[in-house]
Amino acid sequence: DAGITQSPRYKITETGRQVTLMCHQTWSHSYMFWYRQDLGHGLRLIYYSAAADITDKGEVPDGYVVSRSKTENFPLTLESATRSQTSVYFCASSDGGNPNYGYTFGSGTRLTVV
Amino acid sequence: AQSVAQPEDQVNVAEGNPLTVKCTYSVSGNPYLFWYVQYPNRGLQFLLKYITGDNLVKGSYGFEAEFNKSQTSFHLKKPSALVSDSALYFCAVRDMNNNAGNMLTFGGGTRLMVKP
Numbered sequence: 039d040a041g042i043t044q045s046p047r048y049k050i051t052e053t054g055r056q057v058t059l060m061c062h063q064t065w066s067h068s069y070m071f072w073y074r075q076d077l078g079h080g081l082r083l084i085y086y087s088a089a090a091d092i093t094d095k096g097e098v099p100d101g102y103v104v105s106r107s108k109t110e111n112f113p114l115t116l117e118s119a120t121r122s123q124t125s126v127y128f129c130a131s132s133d134g135g136n137p138n139y140g141y142t143f144g145s146g147t148r149l150t151v152v
Numbered sequence: 153a154q155s156v157a158q159p160e161d162q163v164n165v166a167e168g169n170p171l172t173v174k175c176t177y178s179v180s181g182n183p184y185l186f187w188y189v190q191y192p193n194r195g196l197q198f199l200l201k202y203i204t205g206d207n208l209v210k211g212s213y214g215f216e217a218e219f220n221k222s223q224t225s226f227h228l229k230k231p232s233a234l235v236s237d238s239a240l241y242f243c244a245v246r247d248m249n250n251n252a253g254n255m256l257t258f259g260g261g262t263r264l265m266v267k268p
Contacts, residue, residue, distance in 0.1 A: 145195045
């Protein structure tokens with residue numbers, strides 16, 4: 039089924055480990071985004087990308103790394119996971135050529151850092 | 153800069169009663185406005201949008217929203233709430249005249265609880 043998929047759905051990792059969350063979209067949307075959702079904070083933008091090989095920081099980028107070598111993929115890496123990075127992570131995409139459209143979101147990855 | 157405010161963390165309503173979830177926005181130009189819904193353990197789903205035209209916009213699941221330019225508001229409404237409407241609702245805005253590209257700014261979310 040076409041769309042935007044995130045993997046894994048759930049992940050438990052230990053403090054200090056590196057972990058990568060995957061995001062894949064099938065529409066060739068130019069824009070992709072990573073958000074984290076925490077109780078009391080709503081959605082906070084971590085990083086976004088306007089096109090392949092173009093990325094930029096959002097509101098809370100510290101401790102995260104992104105890459106976008108292909109239009110359809112936008113992985114998010116936690117270089118050395120901390121307990122404060124326990125959260126639900128959402129990937130989203132948008133057609134940059136048409137501002138009438140909003141974002142399409144993945145189902146999320148629930149990450150627990152122990 | 154563009155911003156969105158959802159003044160209520162939670163809205164409680166009885167099933168069958170009308171519901172309103174409030175949203176106000178701030179942009180320098182003309183706004184594109186969106187409502188999204190998030191059910192438990194799911195991603196955000198698009199409900200409706202205002203781009204231009206009629207101030208009353210109809211969307212999915214019987215929801216509608218009214219764009220009020222003078223009050224800079226875009227409140228979400230439904231004439232008769234269902235228990236299955238219980239979810240987290242997000243308002244979002246994009247400034248049509250903003251050169252920051254394709255960025256939406258989201259409100260903090262409002263939890264809607266519909267009781268039987």
